[in-house]
Amino acid sequence: MRFEIVKCHGSGNDFPLIDARDIALDEAEWAVVARALADRAGPVGGDGLLLLTAGDEVHAFGMVMRNSDGSEAETCLNGVRCVARAGFAALGIDQAQVRLKTSSAFAAHDPDLAPGVYTVRETAGPAGMDVTAWPMRIRTDRLIEGVVPALSDTIRFTAVAMPNPHLVAFVDTVDEAELVRIGTICEGAPDWLPNRANVSFVEVRGGDLFVRTFERGVGLTDSCGSAMAASTHAACLTGRIPTDRETVVFNRGGLVRAQADADGVVTICGNATFEWAGSVEVDLATRVAFGLVVTARYPDEVAAWEAAKRVAG
Incomplete structure (x- = not known):
């Protein structure tokens, strides 16, 4: 099965991102896709897999984050920013309530954290102490x-x-x-x-x-x-x-x-930085990713983030 992906990162936490709003896979199949795409020895690699999912009456869209072992996390705030950017672009909006696994987060396009760095403000919580x-x-x-x-x-x-x-x-x-x-x-x-x-x-x-x-x-x-x-x-x-x-x-x-x-x-x-976009094949039976084709790169974004890191640190 071939997937269109965007390779992105939030504060260095890197992921392949898929617009999954019209893709019908079950939980076990998505776990396979996550393991295959996040595999550092494979053609893509990442800390996990991000999915942009459909919204509901409260949320403009949702996010699913699967770790590199295929398990689903309750949230990933670095990932929320990347998915929010994709959701904003898909829907032509600049802020949204985002559905997570067990909660929700507010996200909004914010003024650039540094020149050329696409920036998202997100609010999560309240923190649980029990x-x-x-x-x-x-x-x-x-x-x-x-x-x-x-x-x-x-x-x-x-x-x-x-x-x-x-x-x-x-x-x-x-x-x-x-x-x-x-x-x-x-x-x-x-x-x-x-x-x-x-x-x-x-x-x-x-x-x-x-x-x-x-x-x-x-x-x-x-x-x-x-x-x-x-x-x-x-x-x-x-x-x-x-x-x-x-x-x-x-x-x-x-x-x-x-x-x-x-x-x-x-x-x-x-930040919610896009590095490149393309497509890749995942064989659900063998659980292997292959055939990566990169169709666009975003060197200016990558350079802007690297410059921001140097200034900060």
């Missing part, structure tokens, strides 16, 4: 700077749902080996955390944040939008940064501007 809803079976229903003995005797985590589950730890310096160790435990879906969780180590740099994330269903990633939102909320909740003040959140892939309010609603302003 870990029994994940479920996370520990001795409390709310975890704020608490130890999880199954993960570490010393690292303190704050548990936030955005609405996908995040464990956020503030550290002096990110230890990637330790992050991978803890993320791998969570990825194994232990009895006390059957639906897994994203794990982030966060450095506070003045009034800004640097976030490094082991993403559920993906692994160590250069960027995770919901992790940046969860980290911003956790930083406000624990008094590390002020509530209702815009903060720059950095990651390996770039940056976004984020702001959390007292109710746990987080607004993120970041």
